[in-house]
Amino acid sequence: MDLLREYAEKCEEEDEPEAVLPSKSSAPAVDDTAMAMAMASSNLAARPPIDPSQRIVPFNPTYDQLWAPIHGPAHPHAKDGAPLGLRNHKLGHVEDASIQPFLFDEQYNTFQTLGYATDPSGQTLVGDLETLNSAAPLSVYNIPQQEHKRRRRELKKSLQEEQEQAEEEEEEEESPDNPATDEWLRKNRKSPWAGKKELPQAELTEEQKKYAEEHAQKKADKEKGAEGRDKGGGEPHVDKSTFHGKEDKDYQGRSWIAPPKDIKASNDHCYIPKRLIHTWSGHTKGVSAIRFFPKFGHLILSAGMDSKIKIWDVFNSRKCMRTYMGHSKAVRDISFSNDGSKFLSAGYDRNIKYWDTETGKVISTFSTGKIPYVVKLNPDQDKQNILLAGMSDKKIVQWDMNSGQITQEYDQHLGAVNTITFVDNNRRFVTSSDDKSLRVWEFGIPVVIKYISEPHMHSMPAITLHPNSNWLAAQSLDNQILIYSTKERFQLNKKKRFAGHIVSGYACQVNFSPDGRFVISGDGEGKCWFWDWKSCKVFRTLKCHNGVCIGCEWHPLEQSKVATCGWDGMVKFWD
Template identity: 40%
Template structure:
């Protein structure tokens, strides 16, 4: 009734009543929550008042008063039952139309579940894509992503002038790096499978076949008979010369290969190798005393009065009643030079002369009674490593780091022989039974025997694995030779037999750079680089005497020579700090220690063969000291 009351019954045009609008309803704001979606058709069809028998959809509104309805054509008509019926016939397209409202839901989240800009129906290979991409950046061309196999070419559109210049520069560099294609070479050999023609031998190469096809014989050139005798002799001379030169080159190459193999571990410590055309330093000598002969006609080398019989005797001195003592002080100093003295040797038997080997390459002979320099011998361009008198003192050998050996006449200073095997000589010893033979320990791990008369190498001993440092001769009148090396081994040899008869090696042994024989010929001593002196038996087993050990000095890194008193009671040695040490042989107890040399080690000592308490020492300070 309230709904029907809103319509006016009066109508100027007909009896149809007008719908009176509700002012409050018009003023009430619209509810915009229902503007985002279309009305649900299912909800309308399920509503109350739907006429099931008609094709039209009707909505009946019940109320008081008159009512009107809508026909199937959309018209509104009155209802006598007091209800307003709204009729509508929607189409299929409107029923299945999308929901009215915005396409993007403002309340939905912005996070997407999948990746965008990816086409999912394409087979993609990462390696091929990167290859074509790099090719395009490098060359400006790449395969197009289509099935026709076309090519994509870079254009100049969109690139700056500077960028185009960079592209051109890269293309030019790429063309320079391209190597020309090698033509197919002719095989080196022809008919390699033809065993009938070549047998088991390899077929000739291309060069050999060309030389055989294009060479002309002597007869084709006119024949050997057409040559003059002088021409034939010249041809023979040239052939022989070429053969000798080739032979020398082969020997030189093989020798160089051996040198590189042997000295590769110490090449930085050795002087440069000698070439075949190197010129040796010219030898000179100078006499520094007033006169070479006295009023009696005796040479300056003659021993003092009373010692001539000892010098001329062939028997060894009887040292049973020759008791020695430890010296107490330095009584004289010989200034040998500024570069130091490496070795000193006393004149055999009498000891009235001292021979020194200097680091300046000069050997000098000093007179002990006169306390002066007698003669100097200059013949080496490098430091002298070792010197050694022969058994009479008339000659001596000097071994230098310039890889040369020189045999000198002691009295006149004349050079009798100049020898070399292009290796650095480390130690020199004369054979006890023959003054014409001496052995040399070299840097190529060999011991070689030289003959002074011919200058040739007569024997080689090659069993050490490192440079040879020391050599001594033992029992049987020197028929056994003991050598030491940097390989921490001692080898015992029979004379002139290049096979060792005894190996002395122990895991606890260190390198022994110096050896000294005891006067009794029953023991020999070795200066071990672990700061002690080891004693070995000099016969039979050559065993190490572990209970006899001399220590208390520092020699690590230095080849300090030691010596034993003529009666065998005392042992003397220098050390790396320049000190002079004396030990009791029987008790192995240190008797005395002196400060002997500055600026380096006391590298060598020598006990006088006749004076019981006279000892000589030398060092790298260039001073030879006499202790008594």
């Protein structure tokens, strides 16, 4: 214990600092310290910057040394130690440059194609100087059109010369004794390589001559049709019609399209049909549209995708009365005149045809070279010669059928025109289009008076006017039927909305019952839907077709009967 105590006291004595007594010689000591510090700092400043690859630094660097930039070779363009800026030069120092991708691609492709390009400095051109001197220093992106044509001609000419030279060399190499040459084959006709012998042509029989003439006529018609298509017209087709009834006129001399005298309205109250009473199956492909004969409904017209139009008897025999064959492709739309004696048809062959219903003759044909999607006659009795057609090129074209001239074009839509509906005592009409908008026009004035387009709107491929002429029902492709007012503002009626059916992608027709109490529409699953106009509730659905039920029409007089058509090629009659 005593030893430990002595050792601790000794350590305490050693730790105590010696007292520094003030003396007169302390001032020179301060000067020596300042001088030493200055010398140390100068030595540190003289030291080179720290190498970043070193792991150990043998001295304490200053802040400036620690963060000093890495020193390279002296700048060749430095003047009095001050650099004048980075420059590209031959000694290896390259300044950083930013080149836009387009400019880089332009110069790269120019160098690969023409052999020269612009120097990165943008001041000189480098590369093939001969090509550069012979042609203007142009890049491949801004060579004039004439220069392109000249170079193509030169290239084509050089290729032809090379080919001719190669053929001449081959002919020189060929020997007449070589059986593989053409010359040897010409001299040795009996060779198995000689081909068929050219025999003198025998005289044709009468049947062969007739066949040859028919073939030549078909070929000429085909070439003529191709010329017509090149000029922008529709595809030509022979117009013909076949009557399937017993006789054109009855014993009293009345035409077969005349309405029976005993047909009349049963009552003013409409009822929902319940059962299928007849099916018409004459089309080989789907049926795209049906129309009842105006006012009486004793005949029904159907447009088929087999390019044929058929008219069926509804009241008596319920057979096909006449087939109209004038289109070369599927028929898109049909429309009767006011008295039903004539009708219009629009086909995918780009033609609009005006038919006589009774005789089946084509009165006139119209075409702009575009596909007509919808055709309508002006409903006014004194304007039955005015045709309106919505085309695939966004226009509504108006023809005067007496003169055959286009009298007006309504060109405001941004997509193909799908529907034309006359409102306001036929002074105005509403059109819908693939551009998801509705436009209202004054008849004869190509200026839109009302434009309806909302972000939530979808395309409306079918529109029908309510029997009271105050509302429009529009089939919207978001699986609902919207109601618009036909008054001045053409507002959407938000309280009336008919939904439940699936029509996305299909231009299913929408229609009203004659008394306005029911709304009907087909759907993509082959059903026909019936809604109550007041409550907007689904009243009934009928499974009508295998496939899409594209069209539905209520009989104008017999208020419990409805006709439907579908893509299964059937037209069905319900009661």
